[in-house]
Amino acid sequence: xxxxxxxxxxxxxxxxxxxxxxxxxxxxxxxxxxxxxxxxxxxxxxxxxxxxxxxxxxxxxxxxxxxxxxxxxxxxxxxxxxxxxxxxxxxxxxxxxxxxxxxxxxxxxxxxxxxxxxxxxxxxxxxxxxxxxxxxxxxxxxxxxxxxxxxxxxxxxxxxxxxxxxxxxxxxxxxxxxxxxxxxxxxxxxxxxxxxxxxxxxxxxxxxxxxxxxxxxxxxxxxxxxxxxxxxxxxxxxxxxxxxxxxxxxxxxxxxxxxxxxxxxxxxxxxxxxxxxxxxxxxxxxxxxxxxxxxxxxxxxxxxxxxxxxxxxxxxxxxxxxxxxxxxxxxxxxxxxxxxxxxxxxxxxxxxxxxxxxxxxxxxxxxxxxxxxxxxxxxxxxx
Amino acid sequence: xxxxxxxxxxxxxxxxxxxxxxxxxxxxxxxxxxxxxxxxxxxxxxxxxxxxxxxxxxxxxxxxxxxxxxxxxxxxxxxxxxxxxxxxxxxxxxxxxxxxxxxxxxxxxxxxxxxxxxxxxxxxxxxxxxxxxxxxxxxxxxxxxxxxxxxxxxxxxxxxxxxxxxxxxxxxxxxxxxxxxxxxxxxxxxxxxxxxxxxxxxxxxxxxxxxxxxxxxxxxxxxxxxxxxxxxxxxxxxxxxxxxxxxxxxxxxxxxxxxxxxxxxxxxxxxxxxxxxxxxxxxxxxxxxxxxxxxxxxxxxxxxxxxxxxxxxxxxxxxxxxxxxxxxxxxxxxxxxxxxxxxxxxxxxxxxxxxxxxxxxxxxxxxxxxxxxxxxxxxxxxxxxxxxxxxxxxxx
Numbered sequence: 037x038x039x040x041x042x043x044x045x046x047x048x049x050x051x052x053x054x055x056x057x058x059x060x061x062x063x064x065x066x067x068x069x070x071x072x073x074x075x076x077x078x079x080x081x082x083x084x085x086x087x088x089x090x091x092x093x094x095x096x097x098x099x100x101x102x103x104x105x106x107x108x109x110x111x112x113x114x115x116x117x118x119x120x121x122x123x124x125x126x127x128x129x130x131x132x133x134x135x136x137x138x139x140x141x142x143x144x145x146x147x148x149x150x151x152x153x154x155x156x157x158x159x160x161x162x163x164x165x166x167x168x169x170x171x172x173x174x175x176x177x178x179x180x181x182x183x184x185x186x187x188x189x190x191x192x193x194x195x196x197x198x199x200x201x202x203x204x205x206x207x208x209x210x211x212x213x214x215x216x217x218x219x220x221x222x223x224x225x226x227x228x229x230x231x232x233x234x235x236x237x238x239x240x241x242x243x244x245x246x247x248x249x250x251x252x253x254x255x256x257x258x259x260x261x262x263x264x265x266x267x268x269x270x271x272x273x274x275x276x277x278x279x280x281x282x283x284x285x286x287x288x289x290x291x292x293x294x295x296x297x298x299x300x301x302x303x304x305x306x307x308x309x310x311x312x313x314x315x316x317x318x319x320x321x322x323x324x325x326x327x328x329x330x331x332x333x334x335x336x337x338x339x340x341x342x343x344x345x346x347x348x349x350x351x352x353x354x355x356x357x358x359x360x361x362x363x364x365x366x367x368x369x370x371x372x373x374x375x376x377x378x379x380x381x382x383x384x385x386x387x388x389x390x391x392x393x394x395x396x397x398x399x400x401x402x403x404x405x406x407x408x409x410x411x412x413x414x415x416x417x418x419x
Numbered sequence: 420x421x422x423x424x425x426x427x428x429x430x431x432x433x434x435x436x437x438x439x440x441x442x443x444x445x446x447x448x449x450x451x452x453x454x455x456x457x458x459x460x461x462x463x464x465x466x467x468x469x470x471x472x473x474x475x476x477x478x479x480x481x482x483x484x485x486x487x488x489x490x491x492x493x494x495x496x497x498x499x500x501x502x503x504x505x506x507x508x509x510x511x512x513x514x515x516x517x518x519x520x521x522x523x524x525x526x527x528x529x530x531x532x533x534x535x536x537x538x539x540x541x542x543x544x545x546x547x548x549x550x551x552x553x554x555x556x557x558x559x560x561x562x563x564x565x566x567x568x569x570x571x572x573x574x575x576x577x578x579x580x581x582x583x584x585x586x587x588x589x590x591x592x593x594x595x596x597x598x599x600x601x602x603x604x605x606x607x608x609x610x611x612x613x614x615x616x617x618x619x620x621x622x623x624x625x626x627x628x629x630x631x632x633x634x635x636x637x638x639x640x641x642x643x644x645x646x647x648x649x650x651x652x653x654x655x656x657x658x659x660x661x662x663x664x665x666x667x668x669x670x671x672x673x674x675x676x677x678x679x680x681x682x683x684x685x686x687x688x689x690x691x692x693x694x695x696x697x698x699x700x701x702x703x704x705x706x707x708x709x710x711x712x713x714x715x716x717x718x719x720x721x722x723x724x725x726x727x728x729x730x731x732x733x734x735x736x737x738x739x740x741x742x743x744x745x746x747x748x749x750x751x752x753x754x755x756x757x758x759x760x761x762x763x764x765x766x767x768x769x770x771x772x773x774x775x776x777x778x779x780x781x782x783x784x785x786x787x788x789x790x791x792x793x794x795x796x797x798x799x800x801x802x803x804x805x806x807x808x809x810x811x812x813x814x815x
Contacts, residue, residue: 052704056697063694067687074683096594097526097540099492099767100626132489132765135675193493202487269627271594273528286537287762287769298457302691305453309698312446316705370682 061353064306069361072384075295077375085278087251092244095271101240120145121241127190138223140230159210169209173220195234221376311399318403326415346400354392429730448742450698455746455784461684463774471772472673475609476665483635498630509648519637520550527593542768545619562587562602573602575612577771613771699795715811724804731800739792743785
């Protein structure tokens with residue numbers, strides 16, 4: 037510890053060079069943080085998908101409707117806690133670029149199946165009392181500045197209202213909240229409002245979400261549901277919510293590996309910059325290191341000095357970079373709604389810190405070993 | 420003139436000594452090359468996707484959807500609507516029948532070859548007899564056209580390459596239906612190559628759609644008859660439809676995804692560029708520092724500061740040029756023509772496309788590389804030009 041001032045002096049012997057090395061590493065980790073955030077948002081929250089929830093869709097495709105009568109039949113299956121349906125509305129607020137998900141649900145079972153959506157009890161009551169009521173996520177409320185009591189018109193691309201035209205109106209009755217990983221960009225409204233007021237498609241729903249008592253029975257139950265509806269006019273395909281979300285993410289293509297490939301390129305590139313400057317700065321100091329050895333510094337303490345220096349640079353630049361990335365992510369999704377879950381997962385922060393250590397060690401180890409092996413006489417003569 | 424000669428002399432000296440400083444120059448080159456690879460390859464995704472979408476559709480055809488529908492997928496037209504629309508002026512009529520085709524779209528789940536365990540949303544288009552004569556870009560590449568009235572289908576070339584069970588002779592099983600693939604078609608690289616085509620009436624029966632369709636594609640008499648066609652339909656109280664030129668429709672379908680890819684691409688490349696500039700600054704700074712004595716000597720001999728400055732900048736830009744060329748070449752070799760598919764959120768269906776490393780992208784990449792070299796060389800160049808001669812001569 038007492039040699040820290042020496043390390044400190046060495047780090048700043050060439051201020052210009054150290055500053056720029058720090059900046060390179062800083063930028064590398066800002067990028068790392070942002071890329072990992074994007075990667076995560078394209079996994080659509082698969083890590084928090086409930087293991088005790090099954091998703092039941094039409095066998096041909098998610099866009100094909102299912103009859104609302106399946107609700108009662110699903111509810112009777114032993115092992116089912118609660119079954120409820122959802123219907124994609126696809127409503128557009130003013131312009132298609134304002135896209136957000138809006139889904140028709142049955143309020144009470146919906147909130148029981150998704151306890152991660154937190155809605156104050158008085159707002160739930162308000163929603164239950166108002167057929168045209170809807171609840172919106174905190175992020176969606178912020179995005180358009182909507183408040184409880186606002187009346188929102190949405191243009192319906194699929195379901196035309198009986199009253200004519202293409203516009204449906206909703207009253208905001210609640211704003212739901214939830215943890216970091218919860219998608220707070222959605223709007224949920226009442227299925228009865230949709231079903232009573234649409235011209236066609238009465239009694240049809242989009243898909244079912246079933247909460248089961250024992251997650252280990254998931255596969256069995258999924259099979260029994262699909263068998264129950266086999267050979268009917270609407271056959272089904274049931275998967276766990278996790279499987280469903282993963283399948284959805286796979287449809288997009290492999291964004292995750294593209295992001296990881298870019299991050300690796302970036303980190304490799306900047307790691308190289310750091311390593312080459314470290315090596316150079318040690319090379320310049322050959323004679324000084326020889327003097328230290330003459331004074332009685334052991335080989336290991338020389339190794340320690342050089343490694344401390346490179347680790348210091350890697351961690352300072354890296355932590356500042358990851359910190360800035362974190363701050364940036366707190367600011368929310370910059371694409372306005374295309375990346376609904378925009379968080380830097382804790383796991384990736386940990387990986388980042390690990391990478392800093394690796395970068396510091398790799399950059400420092402070659403010059404450190406060279407310094408350790410230095411023969412005093414050679415080194416002094418070379419200078 | 421003398422100034423230019425001096426600059427060239429110093430520059431030649433600098434460049435000839437690059438190999439001697441290989442490791443340090445290498446860092447700058449690799450840094451810049453890395454940025455250019457990422458920049459060009461990410462934007463080539465957007466370019467490829469956009470090309471596939473914009474290459475679809477012609478300004479000479481108009482697409483009719485139900486008013487409010489944002490894509491064919493969400494639209495709906497009754498058989499009666501279709502009959503009314505076909506009476507509209509502005510449609511080309513060869514002989515008597517209007518050259519207009521009512522079509523139907525559904526999505527079926529088929530796995531991609533690369534992810535055989537996960538279903539993907541593959542669009543199926545039910546077509547009418549007029550659909551094919553109207554699309555002059557259509558051609559069969561393998562097998563034959565399906566027979567109307569049967570459960571035969573033809574698959575787009577991209578669909579056949581991306582999804583399982585879409586080769587000639589295969590059978591597609593979806594729900595209780597079995598469709599035999601009898602041919603593979605092409606439409607000049609358009610997005611319809613990701614579709615499966617079948618007789619619209621067969622599809623109506625299979626999906627219990629009755630006599631309904633989702634869109635109507637009309638061949639305009641001429642490009643200018645669009646207004647007459649649109650005005651007639653929008654002013655007809657029997658109808659509730661929206662009309663767009665086909666190419667404009669497809670262009671609007673590609674907006675969201677293209678913008679997302681571009682935002683991500685520019686953002687990442689911008690940040691990486693800053694990092695690469697730092698790398699270049701370090702390299703050039705080192706280059707100047709190790710040659711402080713030579714530079715001072717030159718200046719003592721009477722070379723003016725301007726030529727020293729320009730020569731350092733030029734050296735840095737040469738590094739940028741090398742890095743940019745390597746990066747552009749690598750991106751081209753690795754990604755140009757790379758076939759993939761993704762889900763277009765606007766239509767909720769898969770679109771297959773190939774990455775396109777266009778000449779414009781390569782030029783942008785190279786320009787960016789030169790810019791990084793220029794900015795990276797600026798501070799070291801100023802430093803070299805300002806170096807006090809006596810101090811520098813004494814250094815080392």
